[in-house]
Amino acid sequence: MKKIFIYLFIAGGSAGYMAQTDSWVNITPGPVLNYGAAKLIAKNNSIFVFNSNYSSLLRSTDGGISWSSLSIPSDSTRHEYNDLTFVNDQVGYVVGYDGSLFSKYGIRSVIKKTTDGGLTWQNASNGLLHQSILTHISFFNANQGIAFGTAQMKTHRFITNDGGQNWTYLPNFGPDMDQVNSSAGFSGQDGIVAGVGHYMHLAITHDEGSTWTTRHFHSLTSASGLKFFDDQNGIVVADDYIFTTHDGALTFASQIKFPYANFIKSFDMIDLQRGFFCTDHDIYYTADGGNSWSLSYSNPDLQLVSLKIEGANVFASTAGSSSILKLDISDRIVGISHQAKGSQQLELYPNPTSDRFYLGAPEGEILVSAVIFDQLGRKVKTQPLAGTKAVEVGELSPGAYLVEISSGEHTYLHKLIIQNK
Numbered sequence: 001m002k003k004i005f006i007y008l009f010i011a012g013g014s015a016g017y018m019a020q021t022d023s024w025v026n027i028t029p030g031p032v033l034n035y036g037a038a039k040l041i042a043k044n045n046s047i048f049v050f051n052s053n054y055s056s057l058l059r060s061t062d063g064g065i066s067w068s069s070l071s072i073p074s075d076s077t078r079h080e081y082n083d084l085t086f087v088n089d090q091v092g093y094v095v096g097y098d099g100s101l102f103s104k105y106g107i108r109s110v111i112k113k114t115t116d117g118g119l120t121w122q123n124a125s126n127g128l129l130h131q132s133i134l135t136h137i138s139f140f141n142a143n144q145g146i147a148f149g150t151a152q153m154k155t156h157r158f159i160t161n162d163g164g165q166n167w168t169y170l171p172n173f174g175p176d177m178d179q180v181n182s183s184a185g186f187s188g189q190d191g192i193v194a195g196v197g198h199y200m201h202l203a204i205t206h207d208e209g210s211t212w213t214t215r216h217f218h219s220l221t222s223a224s225g226l227k228f229f230d231d232q233n234g235i236v237v238a239d240d241y242i243f244t245t246h247d248g249a250l251t252f253a254s255q256i257k258f259p260y261a262n263f264i265k266s267f268d269m270i271d272l273q274r275g276f277f278c279t280d281h282d283i284y285y286t287a288d289g290g291n292s293w294s295l296s297y298s299n300p301d302l303q304l305v306s307l308k309i310e311g312a313n314v315f316a317s318t319a320g321s322s323s324i325l326k327l328d329i330s331d332r333i334v335g336i337s338h339q340a341k342g343s344q345q346l347e348l349y350p351n352p353t354s355d356r357f358y359l360g361a362p363e364g365e366i367l368v369s370a371v372i373f374d375q376l377g378r379k380v381k382t383q384p385l386a387g388t389k390a391v392e393v394g395e396l397s398p399g400a401y402l403v404e405i406s407s408g409e410h411t412y413l414h415k416l417i418i419q420n421k
Contacts, residue, residue: 027064042310
């Protein structure tokens with residue numbers, strides 16, 4: 001499969017009263033994350049909130065019930081960590097630099113790796129070029145990742161194919177830009193990154209960066225990011241516009257103006273139609289790709305920063321407070337109105353899998369069917385469960401799926417990862 005990386009570069013009100021429609025829960029952690037923008041990452045049942053201004057990290061391993069405050073060690077007194085990513089709830093990476101442009105020794109690029117959920121960190125900087133301020137890192141599977149930096153107003157790019165043990169510098173970065181600072185990845189080897197410039201550019205490569213197709217958007221000055229479900233279908237958000245593409249951002253099938261603010265701060269999508277969009281103090285929900293909206297959350301005293309969908313929940317982080325918000329969206333993911341309480345009692349194993357998985361039902365409960373949906377919300381497989389607890393998935397492509405398991409009494413939802421054979 002070809003790798004495709006789509007790079008988004010950035011340069012340089014109210015629509016009347018609406019009643020809040022959703023019941024968000026404030027899962028306020030005990031530790032305070034200082035002040036500044038907080039990046040939120042959710043993996044399985046773990047939540048990480050990272051503040052680059054203070055190199056501080058909050059972690060919850062039980063969905064936000066309890067929290068611990070962690071620190072990321074540095075090799076010098078002059079350092080800065082700019083970005084953090086987690087491959088799963090245990091393995092994560094942070095990028096930044098040590099030193100100063102004005103010191104005798106200059107800048108030293110730094111990547112650190114954790115394999116225990118952020119409790120301890122080890123250097124993973126072999127192969128990096130120094131004098132580059134690393135600003136972003138993204139992993140598309142357990143082994144393949146990309147780190148970005150900026151030096152002399154050009155973007156440096158480093159790749160790894162062995163889980164960060166070694167990094168290789170790629171000098172053939174076609175589009176001119178200042179800095180990459182955010183990304184969204186999806187299954188397999190594909191991924192998308194967002195960056196900073198003087199106006200918005202979309203640069204598309206189908207050969208790992210050797211050649212590029214670049215589009216310029218001089219009327220757009222900033223962007224919130226992008227969300228792709230495969231190498232063709234995705235959403236790009238810039239300023240207060242929402243763009244939908246079905247051909248890898250070569251063209252846009254629709255362009256919708258967001259009616260409630262001049263800038264969308266953060267967003268995440270369930271599929272191409274359903275998603276949550278965050279402004280400074282409000283969160284809006286659309287079920288039809290932005291044609292209509294409802295007010296999901298509003299608080300004029302709370303500064304919202306980032307928003308993330310993970311499993312059957314939406315999480316939102318804040319700045320200048322210790323508040324973290326959580327909303328259960330299990331009834332929206334596949335359009336069902338009820339989900340069984342205590343669904344953790346149903347077992348789905350092994351997960352990840354490459355060919356089949358098995359189901360373990362609660363005692364006395366008879367399972368009837370399993371329905372599998374892809375990341376676009378499309379039904380890709382239905383299997384009756386009469387007389388069997390095994391579900392064959394070898395014909396499905398690697399990626400993330402949602403499994404709806406039904407019995408005579410309950411409906412259970414489980415996230416499923418199908419990996420390469």
